[in-house]
Amino acid sequence: MTDDAGAVDRGLRGLGVSPGRAAGPVVRMAAPPVLPPPGTAHSERTVGEGLAAVADELEARAARAGGAAGEILEAQAMMAADPMLREAAEDLVKEGLDPAHALDAAFATHREALVAAGGYFAERAADLDDLRNRAVAAVLGLPMPGVPDPGHPFVLVAEDLSPADTAGLSGDVLALVTEKGGPTSHTAILARGRGLPAVVACEGALGLAEGALVAVDGGSGEVVAGLEPGEVARIQAEAAAERTRLSGSRGPGRTADGHPVKLLLNIGSAADLEVEDLGAGAEGVGLFRTELLYLGRRSTPGFDEQVAAYAAVFRACPDVVVRTLDAGTDKPLPFLDLPDEPNPALGIRGLRVDRLRPEVLDTQLAALAEAARATGTEPSVMAPMVATAAEAAAFAERARAAGIARVGVMIEVPAAALLAAEILAEVDFLSIGTNDLGQYTFAADRQHPGLADLLDPAQPALLRLVELCASAGRTAGKPVGVCGEAAGDPRLAPILAGLGVTSLSMSAVALPAVREALAGHTLEACQELAREALSGRRYQRSAVVTCGPGRGGP
Structure with a gap:
């Protein structure tokens, strides 16, 4: 990835799932909302209002995204609008839980059912985790979790990315690196659709320091840390030249x-x-x-x-x-x-x-x-x-x-x-x-x-x-x-x-x-x-x- 013979010693390896090269500072995905202790959570919305807000947001994102991203987001919106999920959470509210804890418990039950079902349903468990985080944030009146916006180009590092996260990426995102995921995961599919270099299943990615300068090769799966600004500039220039060359194809x-x-x-x-x-x-x-x-x-x-x-x-x-x-x-x-x-x-x-x-x-x-x-x-x-x-x-x-x-x-x-x-x-x-x-x-x-x-x-x-x-x-x-x-x-x-x-x-x-x-x-x-x-x-x-x-x- 670099001319430095020792680059591998400061690097990570994962599975390259979207070809291309990029370099820039690391920005890590924001953590999900913290659930207050039972009895202390102040809810600004009901369970139904929170789930509806999540579904509406995802449907709006689906309309903007279109294509494969839109299809995936539509499916997520349908999960958020599932009446069985809402009824389960509302029943827990009737039993004395506040909306945030009721949603947390209802999503946990549904997640267990998906994992137990195996196959494709088990694959959707990560999507359900994202919906839980969004719904809890919605009822607590907190911003829904998502991709950060530092105001400058960056390499996004996360444990994993939900369809909503990947579909909503801004033009400042240079590359994606996740600790989870595979070559046919939503992250991989949508990264390829946007032409973003991406590396998944990259053990140790969350250990990369915020703001650290890294280079990402979405072909080889290599992530090199500890770069100097000059190295970043060189890789960015080479990547831009390659994009320009391919644009004439x-x-x-x-x-x-x-x-x-x-x-x-x-x-x-x-x-x-x-x-x-x-x-x-x-x-x-x-x-x-x-x-x-x-x-x-x-x-x-x-x-x-x-x-x-x-x-x-x-x-x-x-x-x-x-x-x-x-x-x-x-x-x-x-x-x-x-x-x-x-x-x-x-x-x-x-x-x-x-x-x-x-x-x-x-x-x-x-x-x-x-x-x-x-x-x-x-x-x-x-x-x-x-x-x-x-x-x-x-x-x-x-x-x-x-x-x-x-x-x-x-x-x-x-x-x-x-x-x-x-x-x-x-x-x-x-x-x-x-x-x-x-x-x-x-x-x-x-x-x-x-x-x-x-x-x-x-x-x-x-x-x-x-x-x-x-x-x-x-x-x-x-x-x-x-x-x-x-x-x-x-x-x-x-x-x-x-x-x-x-x-x-x-x-x-x-x-x-x-x-x-x-x-x-x-x-x-x-x-x-x-x-x-x-x-x-x-x-x-x-x-x-x-x-x-x-x-x-x-």
Whole structure:
């Protein structure tokens, strides 16, 4: 990271989850509100008013953030507005607790239930902690906790960041460093979406002194402390020059010898499709997450409303891959009235919702077909969480009967990757969601800080599943793309191209670096990188998260 041979001795190592380099003074996240002793807390709001204030603030942030950040914040707002949570706290008030302690106790009970449920619900426990802190602050009349604003550029250091924190980052934040989190955590996803260098699972980060000058490398995962002002200025200048260079990147995705790899965008609505994104070389949309239309609803969006939303996207960009509703687990939708499950991550989610509520998919497919007809476009439509060839065939039949010409499925379950050839016999394309595929392959909770290395998309086992899909695609003459977080990683782009992936879909900010990474390698060089990655010879990052302060990694 620096020219100083002794830099590692004054550094920390974590998991680099958002490439880029930055340097500046450390500012630590403000502590959550202190709960006064029972009987001494002065409440300025009732339980209901406090929770409503939190929900309103999060909904306002969601509207401002848009995209993936907006979706996450909408989900948090729904958790704050949960009537069961409010009723539990109000019952405790009736028993004699003040609103602050009643909220604290109610959130603690809900947190225990989430952790006990495991899977995706356990992942949401950290979100619930953030909501608790906000609600307690609201009833006590204190400022809601959040990102500090020192009035100058800084490196934000925290134990972890909530979706609300990450979505509300100001332009003064140079980089993120957290002690918890993993490569598919909300912090990682939103940092990549904003182009902020980020290092997570960084043991000892909270020991960095307030105001200490540090350098952060979001690629290698290295955090170097004890810099001199001259070092900070040099790194900042180099990072600015790199951003300027990448800002001039244009054109479609190509290797150095001209092999095409389409570069596509991940979006949540038409608002995410800025003209400059497409002009900068995005060749279409590889993942249109339709959940945004459904979040925060107490009833299913109607046919006409769906047609209007989908048509707005198709008019802005005719080359779109749509993912049908991906609900369940971390995307709870009250109107679906899904049953409680002992292990929701392995239960009714994604396409499996159709087993209980087939009319939801029927309406969505009809609306997509009508939007395509009205705009004269031919979108591709894919289903999430497909596990068998039979499920793929059934979805394809439904979609084609509705008027969808080009049908595909997402590969997020190892069983589907193993059956890629059979599935491709039923559909027109595959799109690999590396976030869930990694979680299910390694049986590793996406939010568990001690398992962050297992969710690294450079893991050879995960890449071998990607290779199975790409090989099946070559044999069938059908495209196979990647739309998980791995797609926006410039270090992995040449490897994925070498495996035979035909497209990469990512946030707009990641496009230039991925384009440049592909252009820096011939197809043969990409294939050699892929062979090394599959063998495990190139994989070093698993060791990084085991290194504590001062040990410097491998």
